[in-house]
Amino acid sequence: MATQAQITAVQQLYVSYLGRAADKAGLDFWSNAIATGTATIASVATGLTLATEYTSKYAGLTTDALVDAVYTNVLGRTADAAGKAFWVASFANGSVKADTFVSSLIQSLGTQDQATINNKTFVAQTYTDTAGAAYNVQAGTQVIAKVDSTPASVNDALASIAGGTLPGQVPALGLINASADAAAAVVTFETDNKAALDALATTLKSGINADFGTELNAATLAADTARNISVTTSDKTVTASGTDTTVLQAQGKVYDAAESKALGALSSSQKTLATSFQGAVATEATAKAAQATDAQETGAVNGLGADATAASALTTLATTFGSAAATGAEKAQAVYDAYESGTYTGYTGTAADLRASIDTALKSSDYYATFKAVVAKDATYADAQKATTAAAKALTDTDVTNGNTKGADYLKALSDKTLYNDFLTKVVAADGNVTAVKAIADAYEAKTDAADAASQAVTDFKADNVKVAALAGTDTSGTGAAVKDVFYFADKLTATSNTPDFKIGSFAAGDSIVLGNSYTYNSGALSTGDNNKTEFFLVKSDAGVQIVLEGANYGSSEVKPDATTGIITSTNTDHAQVITLTGVTIDHVSVANGVVSYV
Numbered sequence: 001m002a003t004q005a006q007i008t009a010v011q012q013l014y015v016s017y018l019g020r021a022a023d024k025a026g027l028d029f030w031s032n033a034i035a036t037g038t039a040t041i042a043s044v045a046t047g048l049t050l051a052t053e054y055t056s057k058y059a060g061l062t063t064d065a066l067v068d069a070v071y072t073n074v075l076g077r078t079a080d081a082a083g084k085a086f087w088v089a090s091f092a093n094g095s096v097k098a099d100t101f102v103s104s105l106i107q108s109l110g111t112q113d114q115a116t117i118n119n120k121t122f123v124a125q126t127y128t129d130t131a132g133a134a135y136n137v138q139a140g141t142q143v144i145a146k147v148d149s150t151p152a153s154v155n156d157a158l159a160s161i162a163g164g165t166l167p168g169q170v171p172a173l174g175l176i177n178a179s180a181d182a183a184a185a186v187v188t189f190e191t192d193n194k195a196a197l198d199a200l201a202t203t204l205k206s207g208i209n210a211d212f213g214t215e216l217n218a219a220t221l222a223a224d225t226a227r228n229i230s231v232t233t234s235d236k237t238v239t240a241s242g243t244d245t246t247v248l249q250a251q252g253k254v255y256d257a258a259e260s261k262a263l264g265a266l267s268s269s270q271k272t273l274a275t276s277f278q279g280a281v282a283t284e285a286t287a288k289a290a291q292a293t294d295a296q297e298t299g300a301v302n303g304l305g306a307d308a309t310a311a312s313a314l315t316t317l318a319t320t321f322g323s324a325a326a327t328g329a330e331k332a333q334a335v336y337d338a339y340e341s342g343t344y345t346g347y348t349g350t351a352a353d354l355r356a357s358i359d360t361a362l363k364s365s366d367y368y369a370t371f372k373a374v375v376a377k378d379a380t381y382a383d384a385q386k387a388t389t390a391a392a393k394a395l396t397d398t399d400v401t402n403g404n405t406k407g408a409d410y411l412k413a414l415s416d417k418t419l420y421n422d423f424l425t426k427v428v429a430a431d432g433n434v435t436a437v438k439a440i441a442d443a444y445e446a447k448t449d450a451a452d453a454a455s456q457a458v459t460d461f462k463a464d465n466v467k468v469a470a471l472a473g474t475d476t477s478g479t480g481a482a483v484k485d486v487f488y489f490a491d492k493l494t495a496t497s498n499t500p501d502f503k504i505g506s507f508a509a510g511d512s513i514v515l516g517n518s519y520t521y522n523s524g525a526l527s528t529g530d531n532n533k534t535e536f537f538l539v540k541s542d543a544g545v546q547i548v549l550e551g552a553n554y555g556s557s558e559v560k561p562d563a564t565t566g567i568i569t570s571t572n573t574d575h576a577q578v579i580t581l582t583g584v585t586i587d588h589v590s591v592a593n594g595v596v597s598y599v
Contacts (some may be wrong), residue, residue, distance in 0.1 A: 002031035017048040021124030115149035136168025182454040187297035227430040233416040262413035277391040284384040300374035305329030310365035453591035477505030488514040531555035541566035547579040
């Protein structure tokens with residue numbers, strides 16, 4: 001396979017010797033020949049001098065005229081006096097000949113002339129790649145004719161390629177295809193990022209399964225709102241909204257330092273109690289994370305209340321706990337509450353003894369084991385809360401003995417630190433969500449902006465005797481033979497879209513419909529469809545020629561031609577769309593590169 005350098009070298013030879021961009025077939029042939037060693041740059045140059053295109057320009061010219069013609073054709077300027085004198089002398093002394101002059105010239109260019117050749121070669125390659133099989137010699141010549149050493153000349157040439165104003169091109173074809181590609185890139189982005197956006201929307205509780213843009217806007221708002229969190233410590237309220245996280249983290253170090261200072265002020269025995277309190281807090285946090293959910297509690301209560309084997313015991317227990325419960329579920333709820341708290345009004349025993357008595361009373365219940373597995377989670381949390389309260393009291397009791405407030409001061413400092421660190425954790429998490437949503441939003445905006453710009457470029461396209469119009473909901477009469485009509489779809493047909501059918505009343509010489517390369521032309525009957533491709537078909541009918549486009553990959557289109565007239569009709573719910581070219585015969589329609597043209 002030829003390298004890019006070899007391809008560029010051959011393209012430069014076409015530009016220099018023939019004054020045009022290379023056709024794709026010729027470019028591939030010569031560059032591959034160089035790549036395989038069957039040709040060299042020099043031999044390709046010699047071959048081009050034998051071409052009629054070359055000899056028709058330069059054969060029979062005097063030396064002076066040949067130098068002038070090559071300067072004009074290759075460099076786009078008249079020969080300077082010194083340069084012309086040098087080459088005329090070179091011809092005279094035999095150091096250069098007519099068939100090697102161009103090669104010698106392009107190997108000895110100054111900075112500005114070299115820039116001209118480079119620019120012409122770049123534009124030529126762009127045209128060759130764009131035109132492909134639709135290469136036009138006149139266009140290949142015209143596209144580089146006004147290119148010089150300036151960037152502006154390159155931009156003008158590229159605009160003519162993209163705009164489709166060169167001979168043999170469909171006007172605005174490049175712009176229309178670019179718009180379709182940009183729109184497809186938006187859809188691809190939505191598909192590729194939907195799962196990530198759904199996950200963020202779930203985290204932010206902003207709702208999912210709306211269209212992508214709506215869901216992204218909701219997630220963005222929810223992420224920004226979620227960062228507007230505050231914490232109230234013993235001395236002030238701090239709000240995250242509008243404040244950089246590093247500033248908030250610096251404030252957190254103040255609370256850390258205050259807690260360390262308060263701990264250092266405690267006596268040895270108080271420090272021991274403080275350690276016990278810290279352990280109780282950690283145990284409580286673990287128990288809180290493991291407590292039963294509301295749904296689990298409701299399920300356990302309803303299950304025990306409906307258990308016939310527990311009915312008698314539930315009645316006795318509910319009465320003991322002073323409950324006026326009437327239903328089984330109400331009685332089970334009274335038992336749940338007593339087991340969780342470990343006490344009831346008037347009870348003076350331990351929580352362990354109360355829970356043991358409940359276990360004994362309900363030991364014959366078929367459902368009790370399930371009930372207990374749930375309520376035990378809440379009982380553990382209730383006990384942990386009590387232990388934390390007791391540990392805090394033990395520490396503050398020392399203040400009374402010592403006649404100071406060091407224990408209470410430490411608890412306050414620790415509480416402030418704990419509250420603030422929890423606040424920082426939430427802020428960091430909120431920042432992560434904001435960043436993640438913003439990354440998707442920024443990338444999506446870039447895609448949609450590019451699609452909007454590409455669409456606007458089609459709208460802004462202007463050329464003499466050309467009308468470019470989107471098929472966007474209504475039939476069209478066309479403009480007749482005086483103006484070239486170019487039609488394209490504003491929105492691509494999909495399997496679920498309600499895109500209507502169209503009738504084009506005047507589809508005449510020079511007119512085109514740009515379907516795009518996403519469709520594959522099937523020259524057979526509707527029944528010959530390939531379910532691996534999104535296809536279009538041409539069908540001859542009494543009404544004219546009808547273009548049938550699939551909305552997705554189907555083995556065959558769901559629309560069928562009428563057995564008598566051949567006229568196809570479809571409804572908005574069909575998987576295909578029909579464009580009727582009224583009064584057009586099949587011999588006047590050609591298909592190439594996703595374009596249907598009148599010929």
